[in-house]
Amino acid sequence: MPVRVPILRQGRTLIASIQEDLSDSDILALQARVLEDVIRHRATGVIFDVSALDVLDSFGTRTLSDIAAAVQLRGARMVIVGIQPEVAFSMVLLGLTLADVPTALDLETGLAMLGRAA
Amino acid sequence: MTGLDLAAPQMQRIERDGDVVAARQIGRHLAAEIGFSRPEQALIATAISELARNIVSYAERGMISFAAVDAERRQGLRITAEDRGPGIADIHAAMTDGFSTGNSLGLGLPGTQRIMDEFDIRSAPGEGVTVTVVKWKSR
Numbered sequence: 030m031p032v033r034v035p036i037l038r039q040g041r042t043l044i045a046s047i048q049e050d051l052s053d054s055d056i057l058a059l060q061a062r063v064l065e066d067v068i069r070h071r072a073t074g075v076i077f078d079v080s081a082l083d084v085l086d087s088f089g090t091r092t093l094s095d096i097a098a099a100v101q102l103r104g105a106r107m108v109i110v111g112i113q114p115e116v117a118f119s120m121v122l123l124g125l126t127l128a129d130v131p132t133a134l135d136l137e138t139g140l141a142m143l144g145r146a147a
Numbered sequence: 148m149t150g151l152d153l154a155a156p157q158m159q160r161i162e163r164d165g166d167v168v169a170a171r172q173i174g175r176h177l178a179a180e181i182g183f184s185r186p187e188q189a190l191i192a193t194a195i196s197e198l199a200r201n202i203v204s205y206a207e208r209g210m211i212s213f214a215a216v217d218a219e220r221r222q223g224l225r226i227t228a229e230d231r232g233p234g235i236a237d238i239h240a241a242m243t244d245g246f247s248t249g250n251s252l253g254l255g256l257p258g259t260q261r262i263m264d265e266f267d268i269r270s271a272p273g274e275g276v277t278v279t280v281v282k283w284k285s286r
Contacts, residue, residue, distance in 0.1 A: 050172065053164040053200070083189060084171055086196040087254045115189035123193060123258035124244060 034059050036066055042074040042143055043067065044136070048081050056092045064099055073105050074143035078136055080111025090125040097130040108132065110139035156214040159199075161228075162207070167199040170211045174226060177213050181222055183284055190262040191224060191282050197255040198228035198278055205248075206232020206275065216281060223264070223283040231275040238268055 032055045037044040043066055045059065063075060077093060079085065085093075097107040110133045112120070120126070133139040157177065159170040174195040178188040195211065202209035209230030216225045235241045244257045256278075260266040265281035 050168050052168045083175070084192045084196055086193050086200070087258065088196075088200060113189075115186040118186055119190045119193040119262055122190065122262045123197075124254045124261075125258075 034062075036062060038066075038070060038072075039140075041070065041072050042076065042140065043070065043072045044076045044078065046078040046081075050082065050084065051089070053088050053092075056089055060092055060096050060099075063096055064103075067100055067103050067105055075100050075105060075107040076136065076139045076143070077107065077109045078111050078139075079109060079116075080113065080135070083113065083116060085112065085116050085120055085125070087123060087125060090120060090127060094127060094130055106131070106143060108139040108142050110134065110136050156212060158210055158212045161199050161202045161209050161211055161230075164200075164203055167196055167203060170199045171195045174211075174213060174224070177215065178224055178282075181215055181224055181284065183224070183282070187282060187285065191226075194259045194263050194280055194282075195226060197259045198226070198280070201255055201276070201278075202228060202230045202232070206230035209275075221283050223281050225279065225281045228278045229275065230277075234272045234274050235268075235270040235276055236272050238270060242268070 032049055032051055034045055034047050043063065045063055066072065067075060093109060100107040108131045112132060131142060133142055157173055159166060159173055161170060171192040175188050175192040178191045183191065199211055209228065212227045214225045216223045240246050242257050244254060259280060263280040264283045267279045270276040
């Protein structure tokens with residue numbers, strides 16, 4: 030059964046809050062929905078809350094990076110928030126540093142980052 | 148040599164990307180049962196994810212098996228990923244960061260080797276791939 034990730038809207042910021050472990054096809058479906066929503070709502074910012082995830086492997090990380098690049102081409106900014114410490118550690122060992130995507134400790138800090146940029 | 152059988156061997160068939168999620172959840176569960184720390188559990192789940200995805204991407208179907216292992220008073224978890232797919236023509240190249248014949252970052256195999264304590268890969272063209280990795284509990 031596909032996992033449905035809620036995408037909330039606060040002003041012109043979208044917040045995608047991943048609640049459970051996603052398969053590759055779930056992540057790709059989410060990618061399509063986020064890009065549609067960015068266009069539909071003329072969003073200027075997107076936040077990906079991954080604090081509930083306990084694995085971010087090479088596919089997940091690459092897809093997040095792709096989404097961030099596409100969001101930026103639409104003139105919006107994306108911030109990933111809430112990467113768990115142990116997830117961050119395994120990402121680094123795997124060679125995934127997400128250097129091209131802004132990250133923040135939590136949702137509040139992420140919203141503040143987007144607010145400053147607007 | 149006596150060892151507590153904390154977790155009976157388990158297997159997960161890998162055919163679709165949903166099976167990748169199932170495999171890493173089994174691995175994480177077993178790792179927690181054996182007493183691995185949360186960071187170690189994350190490393191193990193990540194390694195399983197990479198191995199399982201390789202099966203789906205390159206071989207279409209295969210199997211991941213899990214076994215608690217015990218040596219010199221250390222406990223660990225051994226994970227074996229097996230497929231009967233096309234195999235790897237150049238294992239040395241496949242173990243190089245950034246090398247990929249598919250649509251990936253090419254970090255899966257070398258990355259998996261970095262996050263596990265033991266890593267063994269066997270393959271021949273046309274004969275599939277078997278990757279065996281072990282993580283030992285720290286201390």
